[in-house]
Amino acid sequence: MRIWISIRISIAVLVLALAPVLSAQRIKIGPQRLAPYVPSPPQVVEEMLRIAGVTENDMVYDLGSGDGRIVITAAQQFGARAVGVEIDHKLVEQTQARLRELNLSSRVEIVEQDAMEVDLSPASVVTLYLLTSSNEMLKPNLEKTLKPGSRVVSHDFRISGWTPSRTEVIRGEARTHTIYLYEVGKQ
Ligand SMILES: C[S@@+](CC[C@H](N)C(=O)[O-])C[C@H]1O[C@@H](n2cnc3c(N)ncnc32)[C@H](O)[C@@H]1O
Numbered sequence: 001m002r003i004w005i006s007i008r009i010s011i012a013v014l015v016l017a018l019a020p021v022l023s024a025q026r027i028k029i030g031p032q033r034l035a036p037y038v039p040s041p042p043q044v045v046e047e048m049l050r051i052a053g054v055t056e057n058d059m060v061y062d063l064g065s066g067d068g069r070i071v072i073t074a075a076q077q078f079g080a081r082a083v084g085v086e087i088d089h090k091l092v093e094q095t096q097a098r099l100r101e102l103n104l105s106s107r108v109e110i111v112e113q114d115a116m117e118v119d120l121s122p123a124s125v126v127t128l129y130l131l132t133s134s135n136e137m138l139k140p141n142l143e144k145t146l147k148p149g150s151r152v153v154s155h156d157f158r159i160s161g162w163t164p165s166r167t168e169v170i171r172g173e174a175r176t177h178t179i180y181l182y183e184v185g186k187q
Contacts, residue, residue: 031087031114034134039066040155044177045073047170051181052125052151054078061085061123063115063130063138068095068108070127075107080125084110085118120145129155136160148185155179 040048048070054060056079062070065084068091074080086092092112099105111118120126120141128135135157142152142159152159156178166181 031116032137033087034064034115034137035130037066037088037091038129039069040129041172041177042069042073044155044170044172044179045070046077047168048127048153048155048179049074049078049080049125051166051168051179052127052153054080054125056080058124059083059122060125060127061118061120062127063118064128065095065110066091066129068098068110071095071108071110072098072102072104074125075104076102080107082108083123084108085113085115086110087112087114116141121147124150126150126152127155128152128157130157132157132160142184146184150184152182152184153179154182 049060054074058074058078058080060071060074060080060082062082062084065071065086068084071082071084074082084095086095089112092110095110099108099110116137123146126142126146128138130138135154136159139159139161146152158164158180159182162182164180165183165186168179170177170179
């Protein structure tokens with residue numbers, strides 16, 4: 001009888017001891033989905049990069065890069081180097097295949113990673129097409145990591161608490177699109 005009681009107590013203690021570890025593991029599993037996949041129209045992509053003044057001296061990071069259209073345009077039309085950060089495995093593979101076809105793999109990299117965890121210190125330009133709530137979650141990392149003079153361009157969704165240095169409205173085929181440009185150190 002006493003042996004059964006002590007076995008039960010040992011199991012209860014083990015479960016309690018493991019609970020925080022298991023719960024931390026659960027938190028780590030599966031990054032948070034910051035937005036569904038909805039591609040920016042090509043004219044919006046070009047305008048985002050144009051108003052950010054992207055040149056061959058820039059390192060552009062697209063957080064949630066979808067099919068890679070922003071990073072590909074940054075390299076092809078603006079001469080920049082670029083990194084796309086994407087959690088959807090199929091989109092990552094599709095974009096990497098496209099980069100090989102276009103011979104752009106040396107200038108553009110796609111990383112399969114949670115945008116919340118990426119090191120943004122190499123970036124001089126960050127592009128976003130997420131949600132206001134997602135921008136809010138990314139803001140501490142942007143504020144901590146980006147160098148003064150870096151630009152953040154967001155399609156349709158503001159970064160709350162920051163003042164855009166420029167806002168542009170574009171008439172698209174189906175609707176209008178708004179682009180917000182923020183300059184680090186001036187926002
Ligand atoms: C609205 S789409 C924008 C795609 C592209 N940037 C564009 O403008 O065409 C948002 C993208 O973010 C990706 N995404 C969502 N949550 C993410 C996360 N935590 N880390 C990285 N990518 C994420 C989605 O899979 C989707 O491809």
